Amino acid sequence: MNFFIKLIFLLSFPFIIYSQSQSDNGLKDRDSALNYAYYLNCSGVFEKKIDGIIYFFPCKDEEELQIKKIQMQVRPEVTEVWDPEPKIITPGNSYGMPPSDAIILFDGTNLDSWIQENGEPKWSLKDDYMTVKPGSGGLYTKKSFGDCQLHIEFRTPSQIKGEGQGRGNSGVYFMQEMGAKGDVGYEVQVLDSYENRTYSNGQASSIYKQHIPLVNASKKPGEWQTYDIFFKAPLFDEKGKLLRPAYITVIHNGVLVQNHVQIQGATRYIGYPSYKKDNKKEPIMLQDHGDLVSYRNIWIREL
Numbered sequence: 227m228n229f230f231i232k233l234i235f236l237l238s239f240p241f242i243i244y245s246q247s248q249s250d251n252g253l254k255d256r257d258s259a260l261n262y263a264y265y266l267n268c269s270g271v272f273e274k275k276i277d278g279i280i281y282f283f284p285c286k287d288e289e290e291l292q293i294k295k296i297q298m299q300v301r302p303e304v305t306e307v308w309d310p311e312p313k314i315i316t317p318g319n320s321y322g323m324p325p326s327d328a329i330i331l332f333d334g335t336n337l338d339s340w341i342q343e344n345g346e347p348k349w350s351l352k353d354d355y356m357t358v359k360p361g362s363g364g365l366y367t368k369k370s371f372g373d374c375q376l377h378i379e380f381r382t383p384s385q386i387k388g389e390g391q392g393r394g395n396s397g398v399y400f401m402q403e404m405g406a407k408g409d410v411g412y413e414v415q416v417l418d419s420y421e422n423r424t425y426s427n428g429q430a431s432s433i434y435k436q437h438i439p440l441v442n443a444s445k446k447p448g449e450w451q452t453y454d455i456f457f458k459a460p461l462f463d464e465k466g467k468l469l470r471p472a473y474i475t476v477i478h479n480g481v482l483v484q485n486h487v488q489i490q491g492a493t494r495y496i497g498y499p500s501y502k503k504d505n506k507k508e509p510i511m512l513q514d515h516g517d518l519v520s521y522r523n524i525w526i527r528e529l
């Protein structure tokens with residue numbers, strides 16, 4: 227129903243009310259009855275002879291009309307939903323601080339929540355941050371995650387070295403199975419993208435080779451930056467058929483850069499993405515790309 231029909235109905239509403247009182251919802255012309263039917267959200271009109279005069283009524287028959295009238299008279303409480311009540315949590319005291327229901331993955335004191343493929347973490351720990359140990363491999367969470375909200379802070383080296391993909395490269399991978407051959411997870415790119423051009427779908431905060439960020443919100447190398455990432459895992463049936471793809475939203479330094487974009491499959495450096503076909507939760511992995519990228523204040527909420 228278009229805007230003009232709605233407008234005509236609203237303008238004729240007093241007349242309709244008046245007519246209603248005359249004949250208990252019966253109207254003398256079909257068009258007014260049709261407008262009233264639209265208002266009641268029922269289809270068509272029916273007619274009835276009262277004292278020798280034909281009246282038109284909204285709805286397909288008397289029964290539907292009575293049901294719709296009752297529905298229109300329901301109390302406001304009918305559309306209030308009280309259950310479930312959202313759990314009360316305490317937010318962090320300042321931006322980036324974990325709320326009370328977050329799992330702390332790294333608070334700067336230890337690497338207890340992390341593991342590497344060949345055993346204990348080899349990445350270095352200093353002050354309140356950790357840094358990639360080039361050649362040691364990716365750093366995995368011990369725990370596996372599906373749908374989640376992740377907060378992570380990173381810093382690319384202040385001493386500029388290399389260019390394009392070779393400058394401050396790392397990455398935050400979701401659902402990266404440990405021991406899997408190659409990339410099976412989904413990478414949010416970490417890169418020094420401050421005055422460092424590379425392919426757009428490979429710069430910082432891109433979904434690597436799948437989605438270009440809406441803007442480049444990168445800070446200068448050596449400055450701490452934040453990602454707040456909202457990840458929705460893909461869903462498969464028992465035969466491995468994709469029922470729902472993965473989705474991701476990324477906020478980079480407080481700026482929305484990926485707005486609920488659809489992930490096309492696991493990250494691929496060469497070739498096109500495709501999905502690994504199961505519903506298992508997997509670790510989050512921080513990539514060792516050979517550059518001295520540091521991380522701090524990492525926390526996650528399972529959704």
Ligand code: MG
Binds near residue numbers: 395
């Ligand atoms: Mg990377």
